[in-house]
Each structure stands twice: as structure tokens, then as C-alpha cells.
Amino acid sequence: GQNIDQPTEMTATEGAIVQINCTYQTSGFNGLFWYQQHAGEAPTFLSYNVLDGLEEKGRFSSFLSRSKGYSYLLLKELQMKDSASYLCAVMDSNYQLIWGAGTKLIIKP
Amino acid sequence: GAVVSQHPSWVICKSGTSVKIECRSLDFQATTMFWYRQFPKQSLMLMATSNEGSKATYEQGVEKDKFLINHASLTLSTLTVTSAHPEDSSFYICSAGDLAGYEQYFGPGTRLTVT
Numbered sequence: 005g006q007n008i009d010q011p012t013e014m015t016a017t018e019g020a021i022v023q024i025n026c027t028y029q030t031s032g033f034n035g036l037f038w039y040q041q042h043a044g045e046a047p048t049f050l051s052y053n054v055l056d057g058l059e060e061k062g063r064f065s066s067f068l069s070r071s072k073g074y075s076y077l078l079l080k081e082l083q084m085k086d087s088a089s090y091l092c093a094v095m096d097s098n099y100q101l102i103w104g105a106g107t108k109l110i111i112k113p
Numbered sequence: 114g115a116v117v118s119q120h121p122s123w124v125i126c127k128s129g130t131s132v133k134i135e136c137r138s139l140d141f142q143a144t145t146m147f148w149y150r151q152f153p154k155q156s157l158m159l160m161a162t163s164n165e166g167s168k169a170t171y172e173q174g175v176e177k178d179k180f181l182i183n184h185a186s187l188t189l190s191t192l193t194v195t196s197a198h199p200e201d202s203s204f205y206i207c208s209a210g211d212l213a214g215y216e217q218y219f220g221p222g223t224r225l226t227v228t
Binding site for chain 2: 037039044045046047048049052091100101103104105106
């Protein structure tokens with residue numbers, strides 16, 4: 005079967021750094037996505053990785069290791085507005101997105 | 114670019130009635146549109162995938178006769194919840210994929226409450 009695993013909840017302090025991990029087992033791989041979703045809102049796109057390595061975009065970076073079936077989202081200089089759920093999703097061989105359950109990130113002052 | 118709209122943003126209806134939700138890609142042609150449902154504190158659940166001009170592909174456990182999907186053009190897909198019941202109350206989100214491929218662009222979602 006297809007499976008995406010990510011922690012249910014994480015807590016971090018404003019101004020700090022947090023890493024949210026995602027491991028996956030899917031039938032085929034056409035890229036991995038990270039989305040941010042604030043409560044009551046639709047997800048918004050953060051990043052897309054299809055090759056191994058680190059992609060940096062401002063305060064957010066995403067890393068992928070295809071051989072390990074592993075990705076992480078790194079958030080630096082955390083702000084209160086970063087409190088949200090972070091969804092990891094993998095596009096399988098049929099170009100369908102397989103979604104993780106999301107990681108709720110709580111930022112404390 | 115890549116804006117997807119949904120209408121209505123929220124709706125309250127009585128049990129037994131039907132509700133139609135529209136999903137539009139405003140500045141691109143969406144070859145594929147996806148309908149998701151999200152219950153409180155849970156992740157997105159894909160309901161169905163629709164390609165323009167063809168029948169939608171429903172995920173296991175989703176009743177195709179209850180959740181009618183029409184994707185009549187490259188910019189519009191509709192989801193009709195027929196004979197709605199309180200357990201259908203949820204946050205319904207559509208997303209659209211463009212011709213270039215990989216990314217899905219999400220609409221703002223429709224919150225349905227069935228009383």
C-alpha cells in the first residue's frame with residue numbers, strides 16, 4: 005500500500021528553527037510537495053522536490069532523499085503566523101497526490 | 114497567476130436537500146480537477162478526480178450517485194451533494210492542475226453545514 009508518515013504535532017519557540025519530517029512509501033514517485041494549511045483555510049503551496057537535495061526559499065527549505073523515501077521541511081526564524089498544519093504529499097506513478105495526515109505546528113512566544 | 118475560486122464559500126442547507134459547489138480556474142486551463150473533503154482536525158481526503166469532458170474517477174468509499182461531479186469545461190467543475198445529511202457537513206476543497214503538469218492549485222474551500 006501507499007503510506008505517508010509525518011508527526012502529528014510539534015511545538016517550537018518563536019525565532020527558533022523547526023524541522024518537520026516526512027517518510028513515504030508509494031507506487032512510483034513524481035515529486036514531493038509541502039503545503040501549509042491554516043485552520044479553516046485551504047492549503048497553500050510551499051515547495052516541490054523531485055530531485056535529491058535541498059531547495060531553499062526564504063525562511064523555508066525542503067530536502068529530499070529518494071533512496072531513503074524521506075523529506076523534511078525546515079522553517080527558520082519562526083514567527084507566530086507559522087502556526088499551521090504542514091502537509092506532505094507525494095505524487096505517485098499515476099500522477100495522483102498521496103497525502104500525509106499533516107503536522108500541526110504550534111509556535112510559542 | 115494560477116487562481117482557483119470556489120462558490121459558495123459557505124452554505125447551510127436542510128437535510129434532504131441538494132447543494133452545488135462550483136470550482137473555477139480563473140487564469141489557466143485546468144485539464145484535471147480534484148475534489149477533497151476535510152473533516153475537523155483531519156487531513157485532506159480525495160473524493161474524486163475529474164478530467165474535462167469525461168466521467169469523474171471516484172475514490173473507494175465515495176458514493177458517485179451522492180456526490181455528482183461535472184467537469185464541463187477546462188475552467189469549471191461542479192460538485193453536487195445530493196440528499197445531504199448532517200454527516201456530509203464538512204469542508205470541501207477543489208484543486209486544479211494545469212497543462213504543465215505537476216502542481217495543484219487549491220480553491221479557498223466551501224464549508225457545508227447540513228442541519
